[in-house]
Amino acid sequence: MLPKLSVAKLKKLSGRHIIIIGLLALHTFWIITHLTLVSKGLINPWKLGGYGMYTKPNYRAKLSVFDISSKQVVIPRAKYKSSNFRDANLRYVFRCRQFNEEVFLVFFQDNPHLANRDLRFVLREKVFSQKPVAVKRETYSAAEIHWPQKDQFTYRGEICGTEYSGAAEYKPKYKL
Amino acid sequence: MITQAQIGPKISNFLWPSSKELSDSSKGSLNRLALMTAMLSVCFEKAGRMFKMSGDVGLEPVLFLIGMFLTLPFVLVEKFSRIAIFIFVLFLLPSIFTDWVTYANHSWLAVWTIPAALLFAKFWQAPLFSDYLRITLGVVMLGAFAQKILAGTYWDGSYIAYLSHYGSTTENMFKFMCSDATLLIPCGWHRFIGIFLLAWQFTVGVLLLVGVRSLLFLFVEISFLLGAGLYADEMNFQVLNIALLCVAFKVGMSHRLFVICCILLVVDMHGIGEFIRHVT
Numbered sequence: 001m002l003p004k005l006s007v008a009k010l011k012k013l014s015g016r017h018i019i020i021i022g023l024l025a026l027h028t029f030w031i032i033t034h035l036t037l038v039s040k041g042l043i044n045p046w047k048l049g050g051y052g053m054y055t056k057p058n059y060r061a062k063l064s065v066f067d068i069s070s071k072q073v074v075i076p077r078a079k080y081k082s083s084n085f086r087d088a089n090l091r092y093v094f095r096c097r098q099f100n101e102e103v104f105l106v107f108f109q110d111n112p113h114l115a116n117r118d119l120r121f122v123l124r125e126k127v128f129s130q131k132p133v134a135v136k137r138e139t140y141s142a143a144e145i146h147w148p149q150k151d152q153f154t155y156r157g158e159i160c161g162t163e164y165s166g167a168a169e170y171k172p173k174y175k176l
Numbered sequence: 177m178i179t180q181a182q183i184g185p186k187i188s189n190f191l192w193p194s195s196k197e198l199s200d201s202s203k204g205s206l207n208r209l210a211l212m213t214a215m216l217s218v219c220f221e222k223a224g225r226m227f228k229m230s231g232d233v234g235l236e237p238v239l240f241l242i243g244m245f246l247t248l249p250f251v252l253v254e255k256f257s258r259i260a261i262f263i264f265v266l267f268l269l270p271s272i273f274t275d276w277v278t279y280a281n282h283s284w285l286a287v288w289t290i291p292a293a294l295l296f297a298k299f300w301q302a303p304l305f306s307d308y309l310r311i312t313l314g315v316v317m318l319g320a321f322a323q324k325i326l327a328g329t330y331w332d333g334s335y336i337a338y339l340s341h342y343g344s345t346t347e348n349m350f351k352f353m354c355s356d357a358t359l360l361i362p363c364g365w366h367r368f369i370g371i372f373l374l375a376w377q378f379t380v381g382v383l384l385l386v387g388v389r390s391l392l393f394l395f396v397e398i399s400f401l402l403g404a405g406l407y408a409d410e411m412n413f414q415v416l417n418i419a420l421l422c423v424a425f426k427v428g429m430s431h432r433l434f435v436i437c438c439i440l441l442v443v444d445m446h447g448i449g450e451f452i453r454h455v456t
Contacts, residue, residue, distance in 0.1 A: 016295050017304065027312060027315060035322055045323060048277075049281055049287075051285075051316055052320070052327070054408060055324050055329060056335070057338070090277045091277050128335075128338070130332060130334040131334075133334045133358070133359040133360075135342065
């Protein structure tokens with residue numbers, strides 16, 4: 001039987017009771033919020049403490065970088081570092097988080113040899129289909145970088161159906 | 177006719193001695209052992225992540241992890257239990273701030289539960305703490321159930337069919353039940369398993385919330401958690417759940433169950449699938 005709550009009983013609650021009730025309320029609120037964000041495709045259900053693991057295969061977004069200076073050529077994975085770029089993008093856990101100048105500057109700080117080259121960044125994730133049951137990688141985000149002047153770049157991209165753009169100056173010794 | 181009351185104690189006696197045989201101090205020590213096991217699972221999860229990381233982990237996280245391990249024996253000592261939990265939480269905090277994006281869901285469960293023990297001078301004597309764990313686990317079960325309903329991949333059995341064909345060694349265990357046609361339309365058995373898992377998670381969530389504390393229920397739930405852990409090749413989370421349930425049910429953790437949990441944590445470092453491949 002659940003205890004009946006009354007104003008008198010609520011007034012008798014100790015500080016510990018209030019903290020415990022607060023923790024339960026906060027945890028429940030976050031679980032519901034997490035569920036809502038997952039339903040909108042904004043976050044990875046496997047992360048951020050919403051207990052949505054084992055509902056679908058983990059998205060595991062992967063980055064590919066192309067050189068588009070002349071024609072589109074994929075840059076081999078071993079030719080650039082992307083771990084700091086991934087961390088700066090919060091490991092792609094927030095699926096629809098747009099790239100910004102700071103994350104691009106992190107990329108060029110790690111890969112100065114790719115500065116002043118037009119590039120295309122593509123994010124691909126695992127997509128689960130139920131009929132037929134299968135998993136395939138699909139592109140869900142792309143962004144292009146162009147250098148109108150030396151050490152100055154513009155970027156334009158699309159993620160989750162939203163377009164964004166911006167510009168920044170490249171400083172070779174930039175630190176986030 | 178044999179009643180549940182007769183069956184329950186017989187089955188559960190394997191893991192828990194009858195509460196009538198135990199003194200208050202023994203019950204307290206079993207509860208401290210249970211919470212220490214939950215903390216041990218957190219340490220093992222962190223150690224496993226460090227081993228899997230290919231790059232340099234850094235000295236600081238390693239020292240913090242060693243610090244967490246060193247606090248564990250003191251959790252068992254009544255006099256030092258609270259301060260040991262406090263130091264453990266202090267060592268845990270930096271990793272929450274640095275790794276919050278990559279933190280696994282079950283690590284978050286530890287964050288919500290273990291530090292709450294600090295609110296009580298003797299958590300093993302505090303009904304409010306065990307109620308907090310019980311309700312938290314109930315909410316988590318219902319949350320996980322809601323996530324599965326939202327994904328829609330258990331109702332139709334598609335996720336079970338997927339794991340059966342593309343999953344790891346242990347996740348393939350239900351492959352024999354259906355032909356490859358299950359990938360086109362999930363077969364009856366895979367649908368049944370998916371719906372059973374949903375029903376089970378919902379039922380356990382509701383029973384925990386309404387306050388059922390039968391030992392038989394605990395025994396069946398622990399068995400189920402172990403089965404699910406074996407299937408998903410993820411024992412660390414199950415050990416955390418089992419340990420927290422033991423505190424929530426106020427029975428503590430028996431030494432037998434503790435040994436089983438320790439073995440599972442060690443095996444989980446490399447994965448059960450790896451262990452099976454090595455043996456066969």
